[in-house]
Amino acid sequence: MPSHTFTVNGETVTVEAPDDLPLLWVLRDLLGIRGPKYGCGIDVCKACTSHLDGEAVRPCVVPVSTVAGRQVTTIEGLADGDDLHPVQEAWLEQDVAQCGYCQPGQIMAAVALLKRTKNPTDADIDAIANVCRCGTYFRIREAIKSAAAKMR
Amino acid sequence: MADHGRRRFLTYLVAAPTLALATQVGADAVAPATAEAVIPTLPAPADLVDLGDLLILAGAPTAGMLVLTIGEDGLVTFRLPREEVGQGLTTAVAMLVAEELDLGLDRVRVELDDARPELLFNQMTGSSNSIRSLYGPVRHTAAAARARLLSAAAQRWGVSAKDLRTRDGAVLASDGRSASYGSLSSEAAAPDLQALTATPKPESAHTLVGTATSRIDARAMVTGRQQYTLDLDIPGAKPCMVRRPPSVNGTVESVNNEAAVRAMPGVLDVVEIPTGVAVVAETFGQALDAKNALDVTWGPGTVDAFSDDGIRARLKSATAPFVVPPLLTRHLDAEFDFAFVSHAPMETNSAVADVRPDRATIWSGLKTPIVARESIAAALGLPLSKVTVHVMQAGGSFGRRLFFDAALEAAQVSKASGRPVRLMWSRIDDMRHGRMRPATHHRIRATYAGDEVLSFEHRVAAVETDFRHGLGEMITSVAASLPPGIGNAGLAQTLFLTTVKSPYHFGLTTQLLTEVPLKMHTGSWRSVYSANTRGAEEIFVDELARSLGKDEVEFRRTFAKSDRARAVLDKVAEEGQWGRSMPEGRAQGIGLHEEYKSCTACLVEIDCGDRGHPRVTKAVIAADVGRPINPRGIEAQLLGGLTDAISTTLRAGLHIDRGLPLEGSYSQFHYARQKDSPPEVKIFVMPADGEPGGAGELGVPAAVGAIANAFARATGTSPRSFPIHFDVDFTPFPR
Numbered sequence: 001m002p003s004h005t006f007t008v009n010g011e012t013v014t015v016e017a018p019d020d021l022p023l024l025w026v027l028r029d030l031l032g033i034r035g036p037k038y039g040c041g042i043d044v045c046k047a048c049t050s051h052l053d054g055e056a057v058r059p060c061v062v063p064v065s066t067v068a069g070r071q072v073t074t075i076e077g078l079a080d081g082d083d084l085h086p087v088q089e090a091w092l093e094q095d096v097a098q099c100g101y102c103q104p105g106q107i108m109a110a111v112a113l114l115k116r117t118k119n120p121t122d123a124d125i126d127a128i129a130n131v132c133r134c135g136t137y138f139r140i141r142e143a144i145k146s147a148a149a150k151m152r
Numbered sequence: 153m154a155d156h157g158r159r160r161f162l163t164y165l166v167a168a169p170t171l172a173l174a175t176q177v178g179a180d181a182v183a184p185a186t187a188e189a190v191i192p193t194l195p196a197p198a199d200l201v202d203l204g205d206l207l208i209l210a211g212a213p214t215a216g217m218l219v220l221t222i223g224e225d226g227l228v229t230f231r232l233p234r235e236e237v238g239q240g241l242t243t244a245v246a247m248l249v250a251e252e253l254d255l256g257l258d259r260v261r262v263e264l265d266d267a268r269p270e271l272l273f274n275q276m277t278g279s280s281n282s283i284r285s286l287y288g289p290v291r292h293t294a295a296a297a298r299a300r301l302l303s304a305a306a307q308r309w310g311v312s313a314k315d316l317r318t319r320d321g322a323v324l325a326s327d328g329r330s331a332s333y334g335s336l337s338s339e340a341a342a343p344d345l346q347a348l349t350a351t352p353k354p355e356s357a358h359t360l361v362g363t364a365t366s367r368i369d370a371r372a373m374v375t376g377r378q379q380y381t382l383d384l385d386i387p388g389a390k391p392c393m394v395r396r397p398p399s400v401n402g403t404v405e406s407v408n409n410e411a412a413v414r415a416m417p418g419v420l421d422v423v424e425i426p427t428g429v430a431v432v433a434e435t436f437g438q439a440l441d442a443k444n445a446l447d448v449t450w451g452p453g454t455v456d457a458f459s460d461d462g463i464r465a466r467l468k469s470a471t472a473p474f475v476v477p478p479l480l481t482r483h484l485d486a487e488f489d490f491a492f493v494s495h496a497p498m499e500t501n502s503a504v505a506d507v508r509p510d511r512a513t514i515w516s517g518l519k520t521p522i523v524a525r526e527s528i529a530a531a532l533g534l535p536l537s538k539v540t541v542h543v544m545q546a547g548g549s550f551g552r553r554l555f556f557d558a559a560l561e562a563a564q565v566s567k568a569s570g571r572p573v574r575l576m577w578s579r580i581d582d583m584r585h586g587r588m589r590p591a592t593h594h595r596i597r598a599t600y601a602g603d604e605v606l607s608f609e610h611r612v613a614a615v616e617t618d619f620r621h622g623l624g625e626m627i628t629s630v631a632a633s634l635p636p637g638i639g640n641a642g643l644a645q646t647l648f649l650t651t652v653k654s655p656y657h658f659g660l661t662t663q664l665l666t667e668v669p670l671k672m673h674t675g676s677w678r679s680v681y682s683a684n685t686r687g688a689e690e691i692f693v694d695e696l697a698r699s700l701g702k703d704e705v706e707f708r709r710t711f712a713k714s715d716r717a718r719a720v721l722d723k724v725a726e727e728g729q730w731g732r733s734m735p736e737g738r739a740q741g742i743g744l745h746e747e748y749k750s751c752t753a754c755l756v757e758i759d760c761g762d763r764g765h766p767r768v769t770k771a772v773i774a775a776d777v778g779r780p781i782n783p784r785g786i787e788a789q790l791l792g793g794l795t796d797a798i799s800t801t802l803r804a805g806l807h808i809d810r811g812l813p814l815e816g817s818y819s820q821f822h823y824a825r826q827k828d829s830p831p832e833v834k835i836f837v838m839p840a841d842g843e844p845g846g847a848g849e850l851g852v853p854a855a856v857g858a859i860a861n862a863f864a865r866a867t868g869t870s871p872r873s874f875p876i877h878f879d880v881d882f883t884p885f886p887r
Contacts, residue, residue, distance in 0.1 A: 001417075017435075018417055025437035029391060034383040035376025037547070039498050040579040041440065044819040047498055075376035088374040095366040098788055099238025100373030101498040101547025107374060126827040131818045133498045133548050134238050135795020136788070137829035 006067045008033060009077025019065035024048050026064045027074060035075035035104045039131065046130040049105035049112075050074045056112035075104035078111065087111050090147035098134035106130050110144045118152055120144060190711050191604055191659040198653035204281040204748045204846055206650060210623055211274035215289040219265070220249065220297050226259060226321055226334030228297075230290070233265040235277040235519045237497070237549035238792075239848050240785035243368045244283055245290055247782055251361045252294035252352055253301075254318040255333070257368065267521035267541035269625065276624025277519040278554060278676065279651075280748045280846025283781055287844050291352035297340075299350040304340035305331050313348050355779070355840070362840055364784035369545075381502045381516055381544040382574050389504055389572035390420055391436040392565055395443040396428040396585045398887035399453030399811035400672055404429060408447040416442045423568040427557070427585075430565045432573055440578065454671035456811035460591075463615065463670070463808060464489060467593035470666045471613040474597050481599040481606055484699050488596070488688040489873045491805030492615075492813065493589040494821050495677055499547025500582040505562035506572035511538040516559040517546025520624040524556035527626075528563045550796070551676040552587050554621045580816035580885050588806055588813070589677030590615035594688040598658060598696050605696065605711065608658035612648075612685050616669040617676060619643045641667055652685050655746040656693070656711040678796060679849035682747055683856055684874075687801075690743040690857020695870065704861070705730050708744050716838075717744055720753040720774040723836055728755035728772035734866075737761040738769075741862025743854035748846025750777040754794065754854040756830070758862035764877065766863055768798050768830045771855070776838040778845040783837040786847045790835050793851020799824040801859045805875045809884075816885040822875075 001016040008031065015030050022041075027033040027050075036059055039047035043058040050059050051073040059072075078085045084092070087110050097103045109128045113120055125141050132140065208215075219231040230249050236242045242262040250257045268275060274285070298318060305323035306313035308331065316323050322330045339345070355361075372378040397403065407429055410422050418438030423430045429446055433439035467489075478485070503516035512532055518524050518541065525541040532539070546553055562575035577586070592614040599606045619640055622628030632640045648665040663685065677683070697707035705725050712718050721744060724730070730740060734757070743754045752775040760766045773790050780786050803822035806813040815821040860871050 018438075021435065021437045025435040028382075029435035029437075032385065034379075037380075037498070038382075038436065038500070038576065040817050042579075042817060042819075044817050045498065045579070075374075079375060084371075084374070091374045092366065092370050095370060095784055095788070097238075097367060097370055097373040098240070098792060099498065099546065099548040100369065100378050101238075101380060103373050104376045122831050128826050131498065131823060131825060132795075133496055133550075133823060134788075135792040135799075135824065135829070137795060137824070137826045138791055138831075138833040139788075140826065141829070141831060 002065065004064050004068050006069060007071045009073060015064065017064050020063045023059035023062040023064050023067055023072070027059060033074055033076060037101055037104065039102065045102070046109065047102045047105040049108040049130060051108060051112060054115065056109050075108060078107070085111065086150050087114065087147045090143040090150070093146060094139045094143040096136050096139040096143050098136055102130060102132045106132060106140055110147065113144070114148055114151060118148060120148055190657040191606060193654065193657045193659060193661045193713070196653040196661070196663070197649045198651055201650065202748055203279050203647060203650040204284050207273070207279055207281045207623070208285045211285055214271045214274040215285070216292070217271060218289055218293045220293050222297060222333055222337045222340070224334045224337055226332050227261060228253060228255060228259060229261040229263060231265040232262050233268060233271055233275040234282045234286070235517065235543055235546065235549070235553065236264060237517065237546045237553060240367060240782060240788060241282050243365060244781040244785055245286065246368050247360050247365055248287070248290045249294045251358055252291050253298050255321045257360065257365065259321055262368070264543040264545060266543065267525035269522050269525065269536065271522065272625055273623045275522050278551070280848040280850065283844045284748070284846060292350065295352045296350035299348040300340040300345060301333055301336050303345055303347040304336045307345065308339060361781055362783070365782045366784065378545070380499050380547050381504055382576055384504055384515055386504050386506060386515070386572055386574070389506065389574045390432050390434065391439045392430055392432045392562070392573040392575040393436065393439040393443045393578060394425065394428040394430045394561060394575070394581070395446045395448060396581050397450045397453060399456050400585060402453040403451035405449040405451050408449060413442050413445050416445060421569045423565050425561055425564045425568070427561060430561070432565065432569050432571070436576060453811045458670065458811055459809050460807055463591055464593065466668050467591065467613040467615070470668050471593055471595050472611045472664050472666050474595070474609045474611065475662070476597065476599055476607045476609060476660065478597065478599060481601050483597060483599045484696055485595070485597045486692050486695065487872060488594040488691070490592045490684040491875060491878060492591045492808060493677060493800050493804065494583050494806055494813070494815065495550045495552035495587055495675070496583060496818070496821060496823060497546070497548030497550060497552050500579055501558040501577040501586060502575060503559040503562035504572065504574045505559070505566040507532060507563055507566035512563060513540045513542070514559050514563060515542045515544050516556065517544050517549070517553050518556050518559065519549060519553045520556060520621045522625040523621055523629045524559050527556065528560055531560060532563055532567055550678045554675060555587060583816050583821055584813045585673065587673050587675035590617050590674045592684045594684065596688060596692045598692070600700060603700060605658040607660040608654065608656070610663045610685065610689060611666070612664065612681070613666045613668060615672065615674060616640060616667045617644055617680070618674045619647065619676070648681050651747060652681050653746065654689065655713055655717050655744055655751065657713055658711060678793070679852040682745070682849070683800070683852045686745050686853035687856030687860070690745070690854065691860045691864070691871070694861045694864065704742050708742070712744070714746070714751065716776045717746060717751050719838065720751055720776055723774035723838070724753045724755040724772045727834055727836065730755060737866055739862050739866035741858045741860065741865060743857030743861065745850065745854035747850060749843065750775065750845030750847060750850050752776070752790070752850050752854050754858040756855070756858045756862050758859065758866050760863060760866040766802055767828060768859060770832040771830050772834045773851065774836040774838060775847070775850060777847045777850070778842040779840045780837050781844060786837050787835040789847050790851040791833060793849070794833070794855045795824050795829060796852050797855030797859055798828060801856050801874055801876065803875050803877050805878055807880055812887060814880060814884040820882040
C-alpha cells in the first residue's frame with residue numbers, strides 16, 4: 001500500500017492508502033478528522049470544502065497521492081486555539097447555521113474568497129456554489145460582508 | 153455517560169397541558185371575523201382543530217414525563233424527546249428552561265433523548281408541533297425544579313421558601329445569603345422534601361423568552377465540532393454502503409461477482425439485505441468503489457411502468473369533480489401541476505449500528521425513534537429492552553427523517569456481518585431511492601358576481617403520501633400499514649383536513665384530496681400538503697383578484713378571515729413598498745398563508761430579464777406565530793421556507809422515468825444556490841399575542857404563491873406547472 005506524507009492543520013501525517021483514494025476519506029476514515037462533510041462525492045455540493053496550500057478545494061475529488069508534501073487545512077484548523085477566525089465570528093454574529101452540516105464548507109469557501117478579494121461584491125458571493133439545503137444563503141451573504149468589513 | 157459521578161435530581165412531573173385552546177380557537181373561528189361585505193365561509197376542520205391539536209392531545213398523557221437534571225456543577229440538563237435537525241428546537245427549549253430557572257442560557261444543556269417507548273405518541277418530531285406541544289410541559293418541569301431548589305434552601309436556612317428568590321443560578325435570601333443551584337441539587341432531590349406548588353412564571357415576567365437569541369450549538373457548528381451520526385467514533389464500526397436496484401423497490405435476484413468484489417482493496421464483507429447489497433470496507437471511498445463494482449441481477453421494482461406522463465394522467469383522471477356549476481355566475485377555473493421533490497438534506501441517510509447476539513445499539517437522526525426501535529427489535533428478533541436507539545442531531549430533514557430506513561439497514565448489516573457498521577447512503581441513492589414529496593394535480597374553481605366571491609372549490613389529486621411511520625410508535629404505524637383504502641388513506645385524509653384550510657371568506661368553500669396509491673418512497677415534505685395546495689390557491693387568488701379588477705393585496709385584505717392575516721399583509725405591503733413601479737421584466741408578488749395557529753405574508757420581487765434564469769431579488773416576510781420563543785430562530789425558519797419556495801417554484805424537482813427519479817445530485821436537482829437567493833431579505837416576527845403557533849413549515853406556501861405571482865406579473869404569463877423551468881438539462885447517472 002503506498003504511503004503519503006503531508007500536513008494537516010499544521011501537523012505532519014503519513015497514511016497508507018491507495019493513490020486514488022479521495023482525500024475526504026483519508027481525512028475522515030483514516031485520520032478521524034470529521035469537520036469536512038460528505039454530501040455528493042463529485043464536487044457538486046461542496047460541503048467538504050477545505051484548503052490545499054491556502055486555496056479552496058473539494059477533498060472528495062482530490063486523490064490523496066496529489067497532496068504529498070502539501071498543506072491541508074480543514075475547518076478544525078481555521079481557528080487559532082480558542083480564537084476564532086473573523087469569518088467564524090461573523091457566522092456566530094449572524095447566527096448563520098441551521099442544521100450546520102454544510103457550514104464548515106461554506107466557511108472555508110468564504111475564507112478563500114476573502115483571501116482573493118478584500119471587498120467581495122454580491123457577484124463574488126454569488127459565485128460560491130456551496131449548497132445549503134436549509135437555505136441560509138442570505139445570512140451567509142451578510143456574514144461574508146460583515147467579516148470583510150472587520151478584516152479590512 | 154456524562155452523568156457518571158455527578159449527583160443529580162430528576163423531576164418527573166404530571167403536567168396537564170390544557171386543551172382549552174382548541175375549543176377557544178374553534179369558537180373564534182366560527183364567528184365570521186369581519187367582512188360584512190363578503191360572504192362568510194364556514195370554518196374548515198383545520199380552523200377548529202388542527203393536526204397539532206390532535207398531536208398535543210395524543211401526547212398529553214405522557215407530556216409530563218420529561219427529565220431535567222441539575223448537577224452539582226450547577227449545569228442543568230434537559231432530555232428532549234424530540235429531534236433537532238436545524239430547526240432550532242434545542243435552543244428554544246434551552247431558553248424556556250433558563251427562563252423558568254433564572255439561569256444563564258450557557259448553563260443549560262439540551263440532550264436528545266433516546267427512544268423511549270413509554271412516551272407513546274409523545275416522541276415524534278413533526279407537524280411544526282414541538283414548541284406547541286412542549287411549551288407548557290417544559291415550563292412546568294423547570295418550574296417544579298425551581299420550587300424544589302427554593303424549598304431546599306429554605307430548609308437549609310430555616311426560613312420560609314416564600315421569602316426566597318432565584319437569580320442567575322442561585323437561591324437568594326433577603327439577608328444576603330445565597331446558595332448556588334449546584335450546591336442545593338442533592339438536598340433538592342431528597343424524597344421527603346416538601347416543595348412548593350410549582351407554577352411557571354407569568355409570560356409578562358419573561359426576560360429571555362421572546363428575545364432574539366443565537367443557537368446554543370452555533371460555535372460547535374462553525375468549528376466543525378458538531379457531531380452528526382457518521383462523525384461518531386464507535387469502536388470497530390466500519391464504513392458501509394449499499395448497492396441499490398435500477399428502479400424503486402427492485403429486488404436482488406443474484407450477486408454475480410461477489411468473490412471479485414470481496415477481493416477489492418479494503419473490502420471486509422458483502423452482505424445481502426432486503427433493500428440491496430451492502431459492502432463493508434475500511435473506508436467509505438473503498439466501500440463506494442466496491443458497491444459500484446458489484447454485478448447484480450435485479451428483479452423488477454414496484455413502479456417500473458410509470459414515468460411522469462403516466463403519473464400525471466393518473467392524477468388528472470383521479471381529480472374529483474366540482475359541485476358548483478358555472479352556469480349562472482361568472483367563474484374562474486385553473487389547473488396546476490407540481491412535480492415530485494426530493495427532501496435532499498445535506499447529510500445523506502445514515503446510521504451506526506452495533507448488533508451483538510444478545511443486544512443492539514443504534515445511532516441515527518430519527519424523528520420517530522420509538523417506532524424505529526420497535527421495528528429494529530422485531531427485525532433482529534431481539535426483545536425491545538435489548539435494543540437501544542440513540543437519537544443524533546441531524547444535518548437537515550424537511551420531513552425525511554420521519555423514516556428510519558438507514559437505521560434498519562445498518563442493524564441488518566451489522567447483524568449479518570457480525571461487526572459494528574457506519575452505514576451511509578450515497579447522494580445518488582439518497583435522491584433516487586430516498587423519499588419524495590408526491591406529485592400533485594390541482595383543479596380550482598371560483599364563482600363570483602359583482603364584487604362577491606360566491607364559491608371556492610379546490611380538488612387535489614396526489615400520489616399517496618406515506619405516513620407509515622404513524623405517530624412515531626408501533627400502534628399507529630401498523631394501523632397506517634393496513635391495506636390501501638383503509639390504513640394510510642384514512643390517515644392521509646385526516647392530515648389533509650387538519651392542516652389545509654383557506655384563510656379567506658370565499659363563500660361556499662371546499663378542499664378535497666384524492667390520493668393515487670403508487671408503491672413509491674414518498675413522505676411528508678416541509679408543509680406537507682400545504683406547499684402545493686395553498687401555493688396553488690395563492691396563485692389562483694391573484695388571478696381571481698384581477699378578474700374582479702382588484703389590487704392583489706387589497707383583494708386579500710377584503711376577503712381575509714382574520715385581522716392577524718390583515719396585519720401581516722399590511723406589514724409586508726408597507727415594508728416592501730407594494731405597488732412601487734418596477735422596470736420591464738421585473739415585478740412584485742404577494743402570498744398569504746395560515747396554518748397551525750400562525751399566519752404569514754410574503755412579498756417578493758423577481759427579475760425575469762433573463763427568461764431562463766429568473767431571480768428573486770428581494771423578499772419581505774411577516775409572520776404572526778402567536779408567541780415567539782426565539783424570534784431569531786423563527787426568522788431562520790422563514791428564510792429556509794423562502795429558499796425552499798424559490799427552489800421548488802422555479803427549478804427544483806424530480807423527473808420520474810420508468811420507475812426511478814432521473815436526478816441524482818444537486819447538479820441535477822436544482823435546489824437554490826447563493827446565486828438564486830435574494831440579496832435583500834427582511835423578516836418581521838409580529839409581537840407576542842397568545843400561545844405559540846407552529847413556525848417550522850409556515851414559510852413555504854405563502855412564498856410559493858408570492859414567487860409564482862411575481863413571475864406571472866413580470867412575464868405576463870400564467871404559470872401552471874411547477875417547477876416552472878424543468879428541463880432535463882443533464883445526463884442522468886447510470887442506473
